[in-house]
Amino acid sequence: MAGQLAGQQVKQEVGAFRAELFAGKKVLVSGATSGIGLAIAEGFAALGAQVIATGSSAAKLAALRADRTLEGIRFEQLDVRDLEQINRFASELDGLDVLVNAAGVARPADEYRDDVFREVIDVNLTAAMRLSMATRALLERSRGTIINVASMLSYIADVEVPAYCASKTGILGxxxxxxxxxxxxxxxxxxxxxxxxxxxxxxxxxxxPASADKIAARSALKRWGEVDDLVGASLFLASPASAFITGVTLPVDGGYATGV
Incomplete structure (x- = not known):
């Protein structure tokens, strides 16, 4: 099951932190029906947080709700492109300590089309602003934290995904x-x-193999990252250990962006 695999992946990262570090805390993770978002959601849940994970696919959400290894996470449908739906969703929350804006899409080779370019910007960048503003009052009440998901393509170019590059560079600002x-x-x-x-x-x-090996060779650690490699960084940025850190973007790329 997806939850079992993701759960195994995050164990090492979660183990670096005090158990129940986020007990009683409420966490919202967008784009959390797979990959990075799901791993981060599991990381917070493993440390005691009450986690709401959102996504747009009804089929994915149904499968995740049926996965007993993920019973500590509440999965909800949310279209991050819909401001009215976001505002309604936020108004029904009874509190929030951490918002993770992990929703993201890429449309390789198609992003030079105007409609596709705008869609990618909407999901990857504008949605983060929508969710941040919709939950601002709740986060101010808890003196909480927002964690956005940028990319190494915030710093380097990829001609196949101009909208993705633009949206992730926008996340920095x-x-x-x-x-x-x-x-x-x-x-x-x-x-x-x-x-x-x-x-x-x-x-x-x-x-x-050819492309995988080329990418691994450029990184300082000579390997690809796994989703669990992003969990520890997210937990740290939401924890008291980073209480005087704000406005920064932490690369978690194994040194790829600085490689040649």
Whole structure:
């Protein structure tokens, strides 16, 4: 089952933190029906948080709700492109300590089309702003934390995905701006920047030995990342250990962006 695999992946990262670190805390993770978002949701749940994980696919949500290894996570349908739906969803929350904006899409080769370009920007960048603003009052009340998901493509180019590059570069600026806008109320806003991690989005690359080896060779650690490699960074940025860290984007790419 998906939950069993993801659960195994996050054990090492979660084990670095005090058990029940987030007991009683309420966490919302968008784009959490697979990959990075799901792993982060599991990481918080494993440390005692009450986690709501959202996604747009009814079929994926139904499968995850039926997975008994994920019973500690509440899965809800949410279209992050719909401001009215987001505002209604946020109004029904009784509190929030951590918001993780992990929803993201890429449309390789199609992003030069105007409609596709706008769709990718909407999901990857504008949705993070929508969710942050919709939950601002709740986060101010708890002096909570926002964690956005940027990318190594916030720093380097990929001609196949201009909208993805633009949206993830935009996350850097949004993170800095919201950190200053929300900081006066004690809300911290940071981001993580994943590199090449083995997810469904990158499957076309890591399943081909030539491309997989080339990518691993450029990284300082000479390997691909796994989704669990992003869990520890997210937990740290939401924890008291990072109480004076805000407005930053933490690369979690094994040194890929600095490689040659």
């Amino acid at each position: 949004l993170t800095r701006s919201l950190a200053h806008a929300f900081g006066v109320a004690g809300v911290r806003v940071n981001a993580i920047a994943p590199g090449y991690h083995r997810t469904d989005m990158t499957r076309a690359l890591w399943e081909v």
